[in-house]
Amino acid sequence: MMLDREYDPKDIEQRWYETWLERKYFHAGDDGTAPGYAIVIPPPNVTGVLHMGHALNNTLQDIMIRYKRMDGYEALWMPGTDHAGIATQNVVEKYLAEKGKSRHDLGREAFIDEVWRWRDKHGGLIITQLKRLGASCDWDRTRFTMDEGLSHAVKKVFITLYNDGLIYRSDYIVNWCPRCHSALSDLEVEHEEADGFLWHIRYPLADGTGEVVVATTRPETMLGDTAVAVNPADERYASMLGKELVLPVMNRRIPVIADAVVDREFGTGAVKVTPAHDLNDYEMGLRHGLEVIVIIDESGNMNENAGPYQGMDRFECRKRLEEDLQEQGFLVGKTPYRVPVGTCYRCRTTIEPHLSKQWFVKTRPLAEEAIRAVADGRTRIIPKQWEKVYYEWMNNIRDWCISRQIWWGHRIPAWYCDGCGEVMVSETEPTQCSKCASADLRQETDVLDTWFSSGLWPFSTMGWPEQTPTLKRFYPTDVLITGFDILFFWVARMMMLGLKFMGDVPFRDVYLHALVRDEQGQKMSKSKGNIVDPIVEMDKYGADAFRFALTAFAAMGRDVRISDKRIQGYRFFINKIWNAGKFVLSNIEGFDPQGAVPDPSKLGLAEKWILTELNRAVAQTRKALEEYRFNDAADVLYQFTWHTFCDWYIELSKSVLSTGEGNQTRWVLHHVLRSILELMHPIIPFVTEEIWQRLPGRDGESIVKARYPSVNPELDFPGDDELMGYIIEVISGVRSIRGETGISPGVLLDVVIRVDDQKLRGLLQANSVHIRDLARTRQVGFIADEAERPRKCALAVRKGLEVYVPLEGVIDIDKELDRLAKQMGKVAKELEEKRRKLSNPNFVAKAKKEVVDEQVRIREALEFELASLQKAHALLKA
RNA sequence: AGGCACGUAGCUCAGGGGGAGAGCACCACCUUGACGCGGUGGGGGUCCAGGGUUCAAAUCCCUGCGUGCCUACCA
Numbered sequence: 013m014m015l016d017r018e019y020d021p022k023d024i025e026q027r028w029y030e031t032w033l034e035r036k037y038f039h040a041g042d043d044g045t046a047p048g049y050a051i052v053i054p055p056p057n058v059t060g061v062l063h064m065g066h067a068l069n070n071t072l073q074d075i076m077i078r079y080k081r082m083d084g085y086e087a088l089w090m091p092g093t094d095h096a097g098i099a100t101q102n103v104v105e106k107y108l109a110e111k112g113k114s115r116h117d118l119g120r121e122a123f124i125d126e127v128w129r130w131r132d133k134h135g136g137l138i139i140t141q142l143k144r145l146g147a148s149c150d151w152d153r154t155r156f157t158m159d160e161g162l163s164h165a166v167k168k169v170f171i172t173l174y175n176d177g178l179i180y181r182s183d184y185i186v187n188w189c190p191r192c193h194s195a196l197s198d199l200e201v202e203h204e205e206a207d208g209f210l211w212h213i214r215y216p217l218a219d220g221t222g223e224v225v226v227a228t229t230r231p232e233t234m235l236g237d238t239a240v241a242v243n244p245a246d247e248r249y250a251s252m253l254g255k256e257l258v259l260p261v262m263n264r265r266i267p268v269i270a271d272a273v274v275d276r277e278f279g280t281g282a283v284k285v286t287p288a289h290d291l292n293d294y295e296m297g298l299r300h301g302l303e304v305i306v307i308i309d310e311s312g313n314m315n316e317n318a319g320p321y322q323g324m325d326r327f328e329c330r331k332r333l334e335e336d337l338q339e340q341g342f343l344v345g346k347t348p349y350r351v352p353v354g355t356c357y358r359c360r361t362t363i364e365p366h367l368s369k370q371w372f373v374k375t376r377p378l379a380e381e382a383i384r385a386v387a388d389g390r391t392r393i394i395p396k397q398w399e400k401v402y403y404e405w406m407n408n409i410r411d412w413c414i415s416r417q418i419w420w421g422h423r424i425p426a427w428y429c430d431g432c433g434e435v436m437v438s439e440t441e442p443t444q445c446s447k448c449a450s451a452d453l454r455q456e457t458d459v460l461d462t463w464f465s466s467g468l469w470p471f472s473t474m475g476w477p478e479q480t481p482t483l484k485r486f487y488p489t490d491v492l493i494t495g496f497d498i499l500f501f502w503v504a505r506m507m508m509l510g511l512k513f514m515g516d517v518p519f520r521d522v523y524l525h526a527l528v529r530d531e532q533g534q535k536m537s538k539s540k541g542n543i544v545d546p547i548v549e550m551d552k553y554g555a556d557a558f559r560f561a562l563t564a565f566a567a568m569g570r571d572v573r574i575s576d577k578r579i580q581g582y583r584f585f586i587n588k589i590w591n592a593g594k595f596v597l598s599n600i601e602g603f604d605p606q607g608a609v610p611d612p613s614k615l616g617l618a619e620k621w622i623l624t625e626l627n628r629a630v631a632q633t634r635k636a637l638e639e640y641r642f643n644d645a646a647d648v649l650y651q652f653t654w655h656t657f658c659d660w661y662i663e664l665s666k667s668v669l670s671t672g673e674g675n676q677t678r679w680v681l682h683h684v685l686r687s688i689l690e691l692m693h694p695i696i697p698f699v700t701e702e703i704w705q706r707l708p709g710r711d712g713e714s715i716v717k718a719r720y721p722s723v724n725p726e727l728d729f730p731g732d733d734e735l736m737g738y739i740i741e742v743i744s745g746v747r748s749i750r751g752e753t754g755i756s757p758g759v760l761l762d763v764v765i766r767v768d769d770q771k772l773r774g775l776l777q778a779n780s781v782h783i784r785d786l787a788r789t790r791q792v793g794f795i796a797d798e799a800e801r802p803r804k805c806a807l808a809v810r811k812g813l814e815v816y817v818p819l820e821g822v823i824d825i826d827k828e829l830d831r832l833a834k835q836m837g838k839v840a841k842e843l844e845e846k847r848r849k850l851s852n853p854n855f856v857a858k859a860k861k862e863v864v865d866e867q868v869r870i871r872e873a874l875e876f877e878l879a880s881l882q883k884a885h886a887l888l889k890a
Numbered sequence: 891a892g893g894c895a896c897g898u899a900g901c902u903c904a905g906g907g908g909g910a911g912a913g914c915a916c917c918a919c920c921u922u923g924a925c926g927c928g929g930u931g932g933g934g935g936u937c938c939a940g941g942g943u944u945c946a947a948a949u950c951c952c953u954g955c956g957u958g959c960c961u962a963c964c965a
Contacts, residue, residue: 018927228965275964283965292963397894401960404893581914584927595924751931757920842909854945863908870909
């Protein structure tokens with residue numbers, strides 16, 4: 013059957029994906045003898061819409077899974093989505109707001125029902141989009157972090173950690189988002205710098221003997237000040253230590269204290285201390301037994317402790333307070349200042365340090381084991397540079413705040429007794445207090461940080477805490493492929509929890525890929541309007557072109573810059589493959605490759621050459637994939653397919669095919685095409701399947717299940733490979749003359765080649781048909797002697813061969829003389845450099861012998877080339 | 891403030907101690923029976939700057955400049 017003129021991805025992609033699903037090719041079984049290979053997907057948010065980061069991430073995973081599946085492994089790609097607490101709650105709240113409702117109108121249970129309804133309706137979008145990309149996940153196993161099974165795992169882990177003393181509840185200054193009304197972990201805060209001011213405020217001494225001027229970026233917090241601190245060694249303030257100041261506006265008395273954390277150089281060297289609204293100040297407060305006065309509530313408004321400012325928004329308060337201070341003469345001045353601000357990574361609201369009771373995981377003991385696991389190589393981090401970052405973070409890890417004051421998520425399985433205050437942690441709801449037997453119990457309203465449940469992903473998705481056959485076969489997983497941006501959020505937590513609960517690392521390798529940026533290297537964002545939408549790209553160019561582009565740009569450890577144009581470029585490549593397929597198929601119609609396996613020793617030169625090149629490409633591709641050098645794999649395949657197979661071998665094959673002979677050529681065309689398709693299938697699954705299905709005599713029902721090509725030593729001919737190199741050089745030499753002298757491709761030329769080596773001459777002569785066809789020549793002559801050198805010729809020197817094209821009457825002699833002169837100049841320059849190097853006695857004495865030999869060889873080649881050009885020049889001039 | 895990358899052709903980037911590479915763009919030629927989403931040929935670079943190591947540096951080491959990112963409780 014003939015293929016269409018151009019490759020049209022749309023129908024083909026959909027048709028094959030459905031077929032693959034129907035035939036359950038992506039299913040990985042729990043039993044069997046094949047070795048297991050597993051990857052768990054970084055679960056996208058249920059609210060997610062496929063973006064470039066997902067596309068890159070999942071393309072790379074799919075490449076590894078498809079490669080290993082073809083290479084004889086039982087390959088499991090475990091899919092699923094994340095409930096994404098805050099993000100999802102935000103989305104649903106926004107949706108409710110459109111209907112004029114808030115979550116408080118509904119109440120907790122109804123709201124959660126609403127979220128589930130939302131998920132059931134919209135949560136499948138990202139999965140559909142992953143399928144569009146061609147992801148070969150085992151969809152029957154799809155998990156969700158709020159599934160019953162996973163929720164059970166979460167409870168089990170929480171309770172175990174609690175009982176082991178690794179979870180505790182404590183007062184602490186946490187990062188508080190006044191909009192989300194929830195604590196955030198340190199990682200969920202984004203740090204930025206913003207334009208602000210440094211205010212200088214006068215605090216008079218109570219005894220009227222003087223004053224202290226403090227510097228602050230947040231004047232409104234002074235309402236909660238309970239001390240002013242100075243450095244103990246600061247003699248400027250030595251006499252004031254222990255004295256009391258009068259807090260302006262509030263007229264409270266606060267002490268002057270000494271603490272080593274105060275930097276004498278900054279501001280005035282005196283710091284106002286607000287234990288309730290700053291982490292440093294809180295810790296200082298603990299050291300000095302200071303009172304803690306909360307003045308800002310959970311919504312970011314001033315509370316009853318803020319005196320006249322009660323009820324104001326924190327920023328409004330700042331403004332009013334400044335006016336009051338000014339009026340009352342306490343404001344010394346304000347200067348512009350770059351202030352660090354933390355913002356909520358979900359909603360961009362400015363974070364408010366907030367004192368509250370939260371749940372924490374004691375991370376140090378867990379981190380120690382996680383550090384060891386990387387140090388002793390149980391888990392490899394690739395590229396290696398990230399190991400350092402991992403150690404750095406793990407070594408300085410702080411306790412992990414895991415409670416969130418939102419509704420959507422895993423509710424913390426803790427109950428408080430209203431009778432005696434006892435805290436009970438258990439899997440099921442207790443009926444009475446374990447201490448005082450009171451029945452007045454309240455469940456904790458907080459839910460867990462989303463990353464708590466995703467931290468269990470590698471084993472919770474496989475059925476833990478049950479000892480399932482899936483775990484047995486697939487845990488630890490082989491590689492985790494993810495972006496470096498969630499190294500701490502997710503990878504580090506999986507390491508800690510996997511080691512703790514499975515007793516083994518969650519994955520053998522972690523491959524961290526870069527971020528996808530636009531072509532200027534900027535982060536993609538809606539506000540910049542530089543978003544490249546994967547779905548749009550796939551609609552335009554097809555999933556294969558899109559995937560190949562991502563793969564080709566995924567150089568290790570570097571950002572992936574992508575643009576519409578680059579994807580278009582690879583669409584041309586897909587079309588090239590399509591056309592190569594079309595050519596081969598149309599030439600092997602009715603041909604039975606299995607009945608025509610040729611005797612390797614009887615293969616023609618071009619056949620031996622392309623088979624040898626194929627082996628090289630196979631070896632390089634496999635090696636690149638094993639080492640996660642995806643761009644190298646793409647590059648090798650691109651080069652081999654287009655410039656080796658299409659540009660040379662297919663062209664070479666045409667003359668043989670036209671003679672009506674050529675069954676071995678047909679066999680080789682078929683063999684190489686099939687190998688190319690199979691080699692590339694993991695990267696571009698659709699077009700390869702479509703062509704593969706039309707191959708005659710294929711074994712197997714789908715390329716998905718085909719064997720990944722291996723190097724074939726029986727079809728490897730290194731010597732002939734080299735001979736073909738001469739022929740290629742001669743052909744491109746003739747073409748070069750033709751191009752540069754403006755001889756039309758239609759004009760058939762005569763070519764004379766001077767080869768001194770007799771054996772080589774014989775071999776070239778025997779294969780001169782290739783030169784005739786591809787260089788478009790009438791006659792190919794060979795000479796052995798300098799004396800026979802023809803006159804009035806254009807010359808190209810390649811690989812120690814002189815290639816003459818007689819040109820009398822064909823071209824302009826003067827132009828040719830110029831051309832030769834120009835080349836001589838180039839060669840002479842190179843030669844001079846080479847001679848200088850070789851005349852350096854230190855070089856000859858100290859460099860490795862192979863290097864010197866190589867340089868000598870190059871020098872000789874250059875000398876030969878220069879001499880040839882000079883003589884040709886002289887003869888032409890004569 | 892510390893850390894990690896990166897500065898190579900007009901653009902986007904590979905490479906990584908011994909003759910400067912790819913894709914795109916550019917120029918010329920080509921209606922060759924797979925493909926003009928094609929073919930052939932060609933032009934184009936003090937490999938950021940300065941110093942060091944070396945027989946030899948785009949490549950390794952320092953310094954500087956520039957860019958990007960990550961981490962951090964300086965009010």
